[in-house]
Amino acid sequence: MMNNKVTLKNVADYVGVSTATVSYVLNGKQQSISDETKEAILNAVKELGYYPNMNAKELASNRSQLIGVVVPQTEGDNKSVFANSFYGEILGSIEREARQQGYQVVISCADLDDNYIRIAYERNLSGIIAIGVYQDEILSKLSETKIPVVLIDSYCKTQDFDNVRIDDEQGSYLATSYLIRKGHSRIGFLCGHIQENGVMQKRFQGYRKALEEAGINLNPQWIFERKVSFEDGRLAAAHVAKALPEMTGLVCTADIMAIGLMKGLHAYRVTVPEDLSLIGFDDLEIANYLEPGLTTVHQAIAEKGAKAFGSLLNEINGNRKQEDIVLPVSIIERESVKELTR
Amino acid sequence: MMNNKVTLKNVADYVGVSTATVSYVLNGKQQSISDETKEAILNAVKELGYYPNMNAKELASNRSQLIGVVVPQTEGDNKSVFANSFYGEILGSIEREARQQGYQVVISCADLDDNYIRIAYERNLSGIIAIGVYQDEILSKLSETKIPVVLIDSYCKTQDFDNVRIDDEQGSYLATSYLIRKGHSRIGFLCGHIQENGVMQKRFQGYRKALEEAGINLNPQWIFERKVSFEDGRLAAAHVAKALPEMTGLVCTADIMAIGLMKGLHAYRVTVPEDLSLIGFDDLEIANYLEPGLTTVHQAIAEKGAKAFGSLLNEINGNRKQEDIVLPVSIIERESVKELTR
Numbered sequence: 001m002m003n004n005k006v007t008l009k010n011v012a013d014y015v016g017v018s019t020a021t022v023s024y025v026l027n028g029k030q031q032s033i034s035d036e037t038k039e040a041i042l043n044a045v046k047e048l049g050y051y052p053n054m055n056a057k058e059l060a061s062n063r064s065q066l067i068g069v070v071v072p073q074t075e076g077d078n079k080s081v082f083a084n085s086f087y088g089e090i091l092g093s094i095e096r097e098a099r100q101q102g103y104q105v106v107i108s109c110a111d112l113d114d115n116y117i118r119i120a121y122e123r124n125l126s127g128i129i130a131i132g133v134y135q136d137e138i139l140s141k142l143s144e145t146k147i148p149v150v151l152i153d154s155y156c157k158t159q160d161f162d163n164v165r166i167d168d169e170q171g172s173y174l175a176t177s178y179l180i181r182k183g184h185s186r187i188g189f190l191c192g193h194i195q196e197n198g199v200m201q202k203r204f205q206g207y208r209k210a211l212e213e214a215g216i217n218l219n220p221q222w223i224f225e226r227k228v229s230f231e232d233g234r235l236a237a238a239h240v241a242k243a244l245p246e247m248t249g250l251v252c253t254a255d256i257m258a259i260g261l262m263k264g265l266h267a268y269r270v271t272v273p274e275d276l277s278l279i280g281f282d283d284l285e286i287a288n289y290l291e292p293g294l295t296t297v298h299q300a301i302a303e304k305g306a307k308a309f310g311s312l313l314n315e316i317n318g319n320r321k322q323e324d325i326v327l328p329v330s331i332i333e334r335e336s337v338k339e340l341t342r
Numbered sequence: 343m344m345n346n347k348v349t350l351k352n353v354a355d356y357v358g359v360s361t362a363t364v365s366y367v368l369n370g371k372q373q374s375i376s377d378e379t380k381e382a383i384l385n386a387v388k389e390l391g392y393y394p395n396m397n398a399k400e401l402a403s404n405r406s407q408l409i410g411v412v413v414p415q416t417e418g419d420n421k422s423v424f425a426n427s428f429y430g431e432i433l434g435s436i437e438r439e440a441r442q443q444g445y446q447v448v449i450s451c452a453d454l455d456d457n458y459i460r461i462a463y464e465r466n467l468s469g470i471i472a473i474g475v476y477q478d479e480i481l482s483k484l485s486e487t488k489i490p491v492v493l494i495d496s497y498c499k500t501q502d503f504d505n506v507r508i509d510d511e512q513g514s515y516l517a518t519s520y521l522i523r524k525g526h527s528r529i530g531f532l533c534g535h536i537q538e539n540g541v542m543q544k545r546f547q548g549y550r551k552a553l554e555e556a557g558i559n560l561n562p563q564w565i566f567e568r569k570v571s572f573e574d575g576r577l578a579a580a581h582v583a584k585a586l587p588e589m590t591g592l593v594c595t596a597d598i599m600a601i602g603l604m605k606g607l608h609a610y611r612v613t614v615p616e617d618l619s620l621i622g623f624d625d626l627e628i629a630n631y632l633e634p635g636l637t638t639v640h641q642a643i644a645e646k647g648a649k650a651f652g653s654l655l656n657e658i659n660g661n662r663k664q665e666d667i668v669l670p671v672s673i674i675e676r677e678s679v680k681e682l683t684r
Contacts, residue, residue, distance in 0.1 A: 080430065080434025081434060082430030082431055088422065088429075095451050107433075107446075109441070263632075288605075289632070290605075291605060
């Protein structure tokens with residue numbers, strides 16, 4: 001029996017006690033209420049199908065048990081951001097952790113803006129996990145709401161938020177060094193938009209550092225900067241193909257772009273790894289789906305989501321550790337890089 | 343100035359009016375309040391940074407503007423359901439539509455169960471979109487909550503919920519007929535678990551019907567029934583490879599399985615389409631990422647999500663149309679099917 005909402009008053013009337021008495025019993029408060037009455041109330045709750053209204057409880061406890069996850073809209077308005085499964089994988093891991101702790105996840109695939117902050121505040125969100133890079137101004141507004149926030153993949157300098165990320169510079173340093181070790185010296189770089197405090201900037205630094213250490217000059221014509229998407233990777237093929245056969249290796253800062261590039265190169269009859277050695281970044285599930293499998297920089301995507309939630313939960317519970325969590329990276333060898341014989 | 347929550351009372355005190363007056367003005371109710379006072383209140387709201395608490399508003403309006411989306415946990419506990427981007431793509435389209443209408447999306451990747459219904463009820467969800475097949479018992483409990491519900495991809499017989507799906511039988515009928523038209527007659531079927539009222543049952547019927555109409559006997563040894571996942575597709579390769587070269591074509595009821603199969607077949611040196619013509623189902627983004635591109639049955643995944651939200655919104659607004667929405671399917675030709683010369 002759960003036809004229209006059974007109220008606390010219904011329960012009280014059914015048992016013949018005051019609503020205060022029902023409330024005391026349900027909230028486990030110490031009051032001089034007989035065991036008989038307690039039992040009658042608990043039976044009535046079960047029989048009538050009474051569910052305490054969480055909104056009323058929230059108002060009292062000031063906690064919504066709702067976590068906001070902000071996924072940046074990277075793909076333009078007409079395409080789902082989940083076309084890049086990186087976001088789906090992170091979201092899945094946050095949701096799983098949150099559910100196990102009795103929280104639920106409200107997603108937003110719009111950018112973090114005034115409107116979102118307003119909604120977060122109105123909804124009384126317990127906390128927010130924001131993925132990606134945002135302007136200082138909006139982060140400062142977010143900070144004013146006093147809602148606990150954890151950032152994923154941001155290099156912003158604020159002390160207000162904890163941050164979970166990987167060592168992005170080290171990631172592409174490893175990728176570039178890997179190609180150098182395999183005999184390549186004419187190595188290009190295909191990346192997303194390089195912006196201040198963004199992961200692409202760090203990854204570019206790692207690429208440059210590895211070249212420098214090996215005494216290799218960077219060729220600016222082999223830096224291909226585009227949006228992080230399959231389609232942009234595919235379209236980059238025209239430019240990448242022109243750099244061949246002089247360029248023999250390419251560090252790509254996102255698997256989704258590398259996969260698009262492989263598809264695009266096919267139209268130019270360029271084969272990976274025969275004509276171009278390619279290394280990706282992220283280790284998306286689908287990097288393994290391809291033939292040849294994509295050699296790539298592994299980042300523990302699911303762990304990123306889980307750590308971000310753990311950090312957020314600490315903050316919600318008033319135990320903020322105030323630390324950046326930096327997850328390790330490593331190379332996953334598959335078949336997209338060929339060893340050059342010198 | 344938004345440091346700790348500014349209340350209605352703060353605004354009232356600031357202006358020197360009663361909280362009732364502030365409430366009247368903010369809710370646009372007709373009361374004899376001077377324009378001067380109205381302006382003072384609105385200025386104070388802005389100045390103090392007052393946000394009405396949505397939970398309080400909800401309690402009054404009985405609407406949370408929260409939509410629950412239930413994504414079935416198909417991949418086992420240790421893997422994100424978003425490893426199959428079908429769910430990410432649907433979720434993305436629901437979120438986009440919802441956001442444009444002022445709703446937000448709470449996701450749950452656990453199965454629809456008593457616990458979920460309890461949470462939905464407690465949260466006062468405005469509506470629920472449930473993807474996949476569920477037991478009658480749980481659907482009937484869900485119906486008792488009176489929360490508007492729309493199902494995606496269910497063939498359950500209840501009149502209580504609207505349903506958005508594709509013509510699944512027609513989809514694999516088209517796929518099978520396509521292979522037959524390309525000269526194949528020894529055609530297998532790789533599918534997910536076939537269950538009552540599930541999409542796989544319908545897709546199996548379409549396959550059988552196309553064979554029957556063409557006077558082709560179904561070979562039960564070429565029916566491969568597994569879980570819908572990349573890994574299960576990959577593992578199916580051992581069995582599929584054994585059926586070659588007698589079997590020349592395969593209808594696969596999910597792109598994600600077909601992609602796993604292609605990867606798995608590579609280890610057996612079986613090439614698509616040279617050694618096996620393969621047709622998928624779903625037209626996931628990644629079906630186009632592969633080389634060769636996967637010929638498949640297109641379903642408008644984003645439209646599915648959008649239609650489901652539209653249908654739910656009608657019901658929330660008391661305009662339920664009580665209709666099943668069936669979206670069309672079509673064949674997308676890529677390179678995974680070879681024409682056989684007879």
